[in-house]
Amino acid sequence: MLSIKNLHVSINGKEIIRGLNLEVKAGEVHAIMGPNGTGKSTLASVIAGREDVYEVTEGEILFKGKDLQEMPIEDRAREGIFLGFQYPVEIPGVSIVNFMRTAINEIRSYKGLEPIGAAEFLKAMEDAKNLVGIHSKLTNRSVNEGFSGGEKKKNEIFQMAMLKPELAILDETDSGLDIDALKVVANGVNSLKRPENATIVITHYQRLLDFIVPDFVHVLYDGRIVKSGGKELAFELEAKGYDWIKTESL
């Protein structure tokens, strides 16, 4: 589904990702772990298409065989990529309802489908709200405006439930969450899991992986994946920290 080969990414001429390779197949859950500042969020943003800060200098990213670098941000989303933001953006004045309806209809239009019906849309909203335990009315609320850290993360998973992506990349979705909120978010992600979908979970801590169990764990260090393994690698990292990886990768 996702194939990254020899990816190099720079910010202001400084190379952050330095020859990264990653293969993700349908039905898989991948965890990308690593110390701060090793390029995890950069990777997530580059897959989603952010280009004003990041520059891809080398390598390729294919999604379902299509070259992502040729594709604008919105088309990547329409093709089925979803980025759960580490820091969801507050957009005062844009209601969540309007935001989601616009997004869904643009995705549908891209696929040659009619706009979503009102009843169907409302039902999808209700289902998605229930999934992540949002009880308040969203009708008059602006996107992320005045949301607590936990609410923002729930809102990301809510959007994911609405948009039903094929590949979800969750960037530090666990950061700033207490254990209850973490369970809610993880439960949301797990119930959206389908054999034809894939998930990449980016996290600093092993904690989230108690709830979202990965098929593969990769350690990102210094812009490269330096170690890959099964879920047991996460436990090893938790026990030993990242230092042994650093030593190994030298």
Added chain:
Amino acid sequence: METTVNQLTLKDQLLRVFEENRENIFAGDSPEMIRLRQDALKVFKSQGFPSSKMEKWRNTDISEALKEHYNFYLQPTFLPGIDLRRIFQCHIPHLATDMISQLNGWFVSENGAVKKSADGVIIGSLKAAKKLYPEIVNRYLGTLADINKSSLVALNTALATDGTFIYVPDNTQVEIPLQMVNIIQHDKNIFIQNRNLIVLGKNAQLQLVQCDDSVDQQKSFTNTVTEVFIGEDSSLDHYKLQNKNNNSTFINSAFFNLEKNSRLSTIGITFNGGLIRNENYVALNGDHADAGIMGVYLMDKMQHVDNQVFVDHAVPNCHSNELFKGILDDSASAVFNGHILVRRDAQKTNAYQNNKNILLTDKATVNTKPFLEIYADDVKCSHGATIGQLDQNAMFYLKSRGIGESNARLLLMYAFAAEVINRITIEPLKIRIDDMVKKRLRGELSICEQCVLHCSTMEKPVHFEIDLSKV
């Protein structure tokens, strides 16, 4: 003789109109009013029209507009065969309003010039009200609009003979919003001076929607003065919708006086217009008076909008909040000049002022000058101004959900305006303005959109667009 007239400047013409028509102009006036008119004329005579050499007019240049030849009328003037019912056919879905119509600055009505309802509310022509209700009109008219504040206010005071009069007596709530529609339609360039007087007694309530429109592309210069008195415990919701043609010059001065525990919300939405200047003078003269003065302007081409706000905190414990937001495309320009005066005794004042702008091109300009003048020491005041482009992080966020460039821009521009639009408390009006703002931002709003103007006889409606690709 005809040539001589044409060579006179507009100022001379207007002075001459005054001299030659004193009797006509003074008809129905109290002795005080006549004196005021004469004083006002002196002010105008000595100062003339404002020029961009004056500090307050530095960024708004009306000299080009003043070079035009205009016709000024002391009697109502309409095109022959005009169907008032048709032209003032206003359509805001699900909003029941009582309509007040002014055509070319003259109050027009099919049911008599002044109407007094059972609850004592008086609505009608100011000219007629002077005769019928002199005790009310004379008590208020000309007492708030200071002729020394601006020579245009002086000119209006000297020459204006008609406009709208609204009186809401004590303990009276006007349930249905009043809609005051001002339309300009003429076959000649026209100079209009109308004068409105709005009086709310104690514990009274009114919602007023003031629409200023043009029907055609004829040049016009409008110099409107409105005096608004808001009594103790009273509340006024005032909306201005401005959708005028690119050949119009519109100077709109409003003076508000707020007594104890009274409340004002005035929101101006400027969709279109050649040159528009809104002057708001707000006097907080009673404890716990509360004023919200807000505006949204969406301008393009060579259009110019100027919002001047002066808030006078004369007594303690009052609250004022100014918020003006604008989106400017092409070579459009905007001015914001906010002045808050907190007098020495006005302790516990809360006064806020904010002007935010989005410029879509390098040629669009904004001159913004927030200004606080504070003589009390126990106050909370703030002011701010921003000029910028759309937030790139928000753009990325929207696009990452599959929303394309143009819709993402539209959502963000709309959201920018919504901060003010959401303050509109008349729900059907909010929905309507919402829709108009969206249309305006998409480039689909014509001057034939607002309220009236479902006219088939007019020229093809002119469309104004904001080019979204330029953000």
